[in-house]
Amino acid sequence: METVLSGIRPTGNLHLGNYFGALKNFVKMQHENNCFFFIADYHSLTTHPKPEDLQGNVRQVLSEYLAAGLDPEVATIYIQSDVPEVAELYLLLNMNAYLGELERTTTFKEKARQQSENINAGLLTYAVLMASDILLHNAHKVPVGKDQEQHLEMTRKFARRFNQMYGVNYFNEPSAYNFGEQLIKIPGLNGTGKMSKSEGNGIYLFDDPKEIQKKVMRAVTDSGPTVKNQEMAEPIKNIFSLLEVVSKPDTVSFFREKYNNCEIRYGDLKKQLAEDIIHFTTPIRERIIEISSNDEYLRKVARMGAEKARASASKTIKDVREIIGFKPF
Ligand code: ADP
Ligand code: TRP
Numbered sequence: 152m153e154t155v156l157s158g159i160r161p162t163g164n165l166h167l168g169n170y171f172g173a174l175k176n177f178v179k180m181q182h183e184n185n186c187f188f189f190i191a192d193y194h195s196l197t198t199h200p201k202p203e204d205l206q207g208n209v210r211q212v213l214s215e216y217l218a219a220g221l222d223p224e225v226a227t228i229y230i231q232s233d234v235p236e237v238a239e240l241y242l243l244l245n246m247n248a249y250l251g252e253l254e255r256t257t258t259f260k261e262k263a264r265q266q267s268e269n270i271n272a273g274l275l276t277y278a279v280l281m282a283s284d285i286l287l288h289n290a291h292k293v294p295v296g297k298d299q300e301q302h303l304e305m306t307r308k309f310a311r312r313f314n315q316m317y318g319v320n321y322f323n324e325p326s327a328y329n330f331g332e333q334l335i336k337i338p339g340l341n342g343t344g345k346m347s348k349s350e351g352n353g354i355y356l357f358d359d360p361k362e363i364q365k366k367v368m369r370a371v372t373d374s375g376p377t378v379k380n381q382e383m384a385e386p387i388k389n390i391f392s393l394l395e396v397v398s399k400p401d402t403v404s405f406f407r408e409k410y411n412n413c414e415i416r417y418g419d420l421k422k423q424l425a426e427d428i429i430h431f432t433t434p435i436r437e438r439i440i441e442i443s444s445n446d447e448y449l450r451k452v453a454r455m456g457a458e459k460a461r462a463s464a465s466k467t468i469k470d471v472r473e474i475i476g477f478k479p480f
Pocket of ligand 1: 167168169170171172173295296335337338345346347348
């Protein structure tokens with residue numbers, strides 16, 4: 152069985168894009184692989200969050216992943232800072248990471264531009280910490296989006312460099328986990344582009360019904376088709392894409408037919424979409440509320456995850472220390 156590892160930045164609530172584009176696949180994947188899911192709270196320190204915000208975000212993200220179906224009995228779900236072994240591997244890998252290559256990292260250059268008043272060393276070595284997360288469990292596969300591919304490439308480079316330096320074949324070179332056909336992109340409802348936190352067009356799993364209704368009723372449309380089987384403009388396609396993931400096939404074909412016959416009323420379409428999103432998110436939202444207020448359960452999940460993760464991590468650290476030449480007297 153392959154080891155798959157996924158890191159999640161604790162940046163607040165999850166939207167439908169995160170759910171259908173990632174989380175839903177993770178829920179399935181956990182039964183087919185040896186999965187590690189962790190919340191990257193060390194990574195989030197590069198932006199200097201307030202302690203209460205950091206804590207709140209970790210609680211929220213953990214609760215949302217559990218509510219959506221990640222199972223702590225099946226996968227190893229942990230919080231990065233509960234496994235301090237990663238900090239040691241990070242220190243060791245930093246000795247073989249060169250300033251030039253770190254400065255050339257696309258995400259570093261981007262962040263340095265965005266937060267020019269806070270270009271800290273953690274930001275520069277972000278990829279080294281990410282490589283440490285992955286190599287700590289010698290993961291074979293890592294599900295990553297396009298923006299993280301370069302970090303995975305650097306992880307392979309660090310693994311190779313370590314192996315060559317010490318003449319061992321210790322670290323795997325991890326590759327991207329490919330969801331293949333199943334990968335879908337969820338659009339926003341503001342006309343163009345994908346649903347994204349930074350675009351401000353997210354419909355969140357945690358949104359209440361009123362909020363969802365408001366967001367969907369505001370969706371961009373056009374003046375309607377004027378000839379039969381008219382090609383849909385992008386905003387309309389986007390509404391149908393969302394309908395396809397949350398509604399019954401009958402509902403989708405009903406509205407498609409209406410569109411093709413120029414009989415569509417966008418108000419009805421939006422009302423149906425809002426209703427079906429609410430129907431889908433309500434049970435998840437209820438579980439999020441229940442889980443996030445259950446400290447005892449969250450503590451138990453975090454403890455279980457940390458135990459499993461540390462068992463795997465401490466073995467790696469012990470091996471790496473020996474390879475490097477730290478020998479106990
Ligand atoms: P955001 O920028 O909106 O917070 P991230 O870029 O952090 O989202 O993405 C987290 C995960 O969710 C990634 O695996 C990404 O591929 C997935 N994801 C985010 N938005 C979408 C979307 N609109 N459609 C499909 N998948 C998405
Ligand atoms: N860098 C990832 C992101 O921004 C989060 C992350 C940290 C990660 N460590 C990881 C992802 C290890 C995969 C594997 O989304």
